[in-house]
Amino acid sequence: MPVLLSNNKVGVYREELIPDFWPNWENLRKQITRDSRKDFGLRKISSGGNGRSLLLDYDSLPSEIQQQLPDPRRVDHILERYYVRDHEAVDFYTSFKTEDGLNLLPESQNRYIINASVMKALVQLKQAREIERSSKGGSLRGILNTLATDAETFKSVMQAKYGYTHNLPTSKRFKGAFRSFRKDGYISLIKDVKGIAKRNALKVTEETVELLNNMFAGQSNKPNPTEIHIQYNAFINGHLQVINDTTGEIYDPKKFTALSESSIRMYLTKWENQIGTHAVRNGDRQKLMTKFTPYHSFEQPTLAGSIISVDDRQPPFEYEKGKRMWFYNGIDLASEAFTVWVYGKTKEGIILEFYRQMVRNYDEWGFNLPAELECESSLNASYKDTFLKEGNMFQYRQMYANKARSKRIERYYGELRYKLEKEREGWLARPFALSESNQISNVPKMTVPYDRLAQECLKDIVTWNNMEHSKIKGKTRWEVFCENQNPDLRATNYKAILPHLGHKTGSSCNAGITRLNSRLWLLGDEGTIQTGEPLVHLMKQVEGREFDIYWLDGNDGHILKAFVYVDGRYICELLPKPRPNKAKIERTAEDEELRAIMTRYEATVNGFMRTQKNQLDTVTILDNRKKTLNNKFQIPGIEEFDPTKNMNSETIVPPMDEPTYEGEEEFINYRNPANDL
Known part of the structure; x- marks a missing residue:
């Protein structure tokens, strides 16, 4: 895009002009050479070579090109x-x-x-x-x-x-x-230096310039300067009243003088007035921003994962008459590869599923989530204080409100539309496309069945990712994405995003084991099943209690991550219960490791049980409380029991201590370890 130089000149790189306005560098070079012999035409600000880029003077470009390239000297105010x-x-x-x-x-x-x-x-x-x-x-x-x-x-x-x-x-x-x-x-x-409260009366400006601006911008029918001149003459001649809707003031025509149409037109077309009046009159914000608002220009990132640009779109096809499907995609700006895609017949619920799919895809490929997100605010604003808050799912976030040109993905959507989708049956042209080749043709419109349309759109993504990268020649976009990951990306913070993105299920813990989705899970943290004192600490918080589990499934349908929360507080991670091979002869080294983990897990609980048991002492309770008010009612022949008269009582011998059993259930002489307590 054009760049603003220190001398208020605007330079345009040749890459901005090729191939949109000149087919190649040779044609542009010849045009520059021809114009250098004239008093008008293309002018160079700096020549290329020795590490410098060729810059052309923006003001020397033809007007039709200037209209399509924004002038950075223009601002809102x-x-x-x-x-x-x-x-x-x-x-x-x-x-x-x-x-x-x-x-x-x-x-x-x-x-x-x-x-x-x-x-x-x-x-x-x-x-x-x-x-x-x-x-x-x-x-x-x-x-x-x-x-x-x-x-x-x-x-x-x-x-x-x-x-x-x-x-x-x-x-x-x-x-x-x-x-x-x-x-x-x-x-x-300061109006009240002495501390005496005063309220100043509202001052209403009576300058002609204010009146003209208000008349030009404040009418819904958007009058032109000629109509403003006619109205203004009628106003100063007393045939027309002008009332300030904000203040209720009726403008006094005696305070204004006659103006010619050229004077009114000259004033209304001044930039400093247009920038305010057009901001009120213009209903197309994109065109208004193009005309008045400068915008940033950035170099393309070089490392995949540094930033992802996301946005929704409707592929230019109808699956039923008047109905088009919705896609929400994410593209890695360094590699130019689409890394996330979800679709549906409506936008309802698509945004949450999009970010869930992002987590699934990046986990399956073994990559960390991108460092920065570039998105629009219409669908994402409701999550800006949850998982889209900076530091949670992404380190940085750029959220734009109705600024299509700020999102880089919009440019790639254009290439996808005209380089791939246009070749398919049922393609719909834009109603007001500038290029004749992109305008509506005489081919009758046709609909594409929904399932077929979805598959064709996904095939376009596959084709796109396998196409050559625009700058790294000899490498596809997908190869650049996989081979050029940013080494400074942080690990995915599941604890910060799962309570907002994950599915919620209620469950409980029994003997250190939790059931989720018909599977058994053990308590752990940071991807490791806990044993010893950390496990005892966790069981004190969840054993026998109801709690919430936030989990997310992967692309294979299995649970990717599952976390336990009690009253909104993170407690632990759930990990699959080890299931080694029961037959010893078939066990592998991995089976032995799984068995050892489960043995340590079980031993931790049993050990804590013994510790708690050994800390208990036997007590005798003598209850001297009376249960009756008196002894007036008696049954003859009943005597109080005297233990000294029981001569047939047997001596109770305590059992001998036996070694603690540490075996598994495959032993024939299996004995419940609780019997040792």
Whole structure:
């Protein structure tokens, strides 16, 4: 994309022009050579060679090319170049005390900080304009008037971009306020230095420029400058009333003078006015941003996994009349390979399944999740404070609101549409495609069965990933993805994402074993079955209790990860119960290791049982409480039992201690270890 240079020149790399505007470098080089002998045409800012890239002057390009390449000198508002939150103003107003010893109210502090920050921006803008006019031999008169206009039009930009605006005075009062700020600094903006509360009356500007802007931008039928001129003449002649919908003010025609149509047109078409009025009138935000908003240009990442760009799309095919399927895809920007894809007939629920599929795919391939996510906000905003919060699933997150050109995947979608999908039956052309070859043809529209359409779209992804990388020649996109992974990627943090992405199942733990999806699981952590003291610690928290299990299945249908949570707190990881071969003759080294793990697991529980048992002492309880009120009722012949009279009592001999049994159930003389307790 074009780049802004220090001398306010805009340069265009030749890669931006080939092949969209010139078929190859040879044709472009010849055009540059021919134009160098003319007083007009293409002009070079810098020549290529010795490690430098060829730069062409943006202003020398034909107008039709300039319309398709954005000019980075265009911004939403001139003050955005200078406006920043003034930290010195923050320190001043948060510490300022009125003469009666009171600090400013929080809302007053915020208002003064915003006003001071805008004033600082206006001071810088004034200096820039003085330098520019002086360098061109222009007059310095009237600069304050332009600053007043900029300050006023900046209000709507601030409100839209930051959610707040300033309340600096306008028109003639602005000049006094501006001079006072330059002379006295921050204190000049405080209206109640002595601590006497006052509420200033709302000031409504009466300048002609404001009226013209309001008339041009404030009518739903979007009048052109000629219509504004007709309305304005009718207004000053008393045939038409203009009312400010915001303030309710009826503009007084006696305060305005007649203007010619050319004057009105000249003013309304000035950039500093268009940028505000068009922001109100324009219903196509993408076109508005293309015309006024500068955007960043970045180099393509070189390591796979550094950033993934995701977005939804509808392939240009109908599976039924008027119905198109939805895809949500993710593409690795370094390798250009599609790494995640889900689809359906609607977008409902597709976003959660997309991120689940991302975890499944990357785990199956043995790669860590990407470090950064680039996405749109419409479907992702509801998850920005859960698994999409920076540091959870991704280290970094770029979420764009209605800024299609900010997502790199949009460019790849264009290539997918015209290089692969266009060759298939049922392809639908865009209604207003610029290229004739991409416009609607005379071939009748046809529908493609849903299942067939899904398979063909997946085959396009396979073809895409196996195509040659745009920069690394001789390597496919998939090969670049697999062979060029970023070594600094962190391990996938399942604990941060599974409570939001995983499926939830209630279960319990019995004898250290949990049942989930008809399988038995043991307690562990970090991929290892716990034994010894760590296992005892876990069993104290979950044994015999109900708890929640958050789990996610892999592409093979088996459980990928499963975590236990009690009252929202992570407790442990569940791992499959070892199942070695029962027949000794068939056991492998892996079977022996599995058997050893289960033996240690069992021994831990049995050992803790013995420890707890051995800590217990025998007690005798003598209960002297009376159960009756009196002994008035008796049955004759009943005597109290006297143990000293029982001569036939047998001596109870305690059993001998026996060694602890450590065998498995395959022993013929199997004995329950609990009998040893």
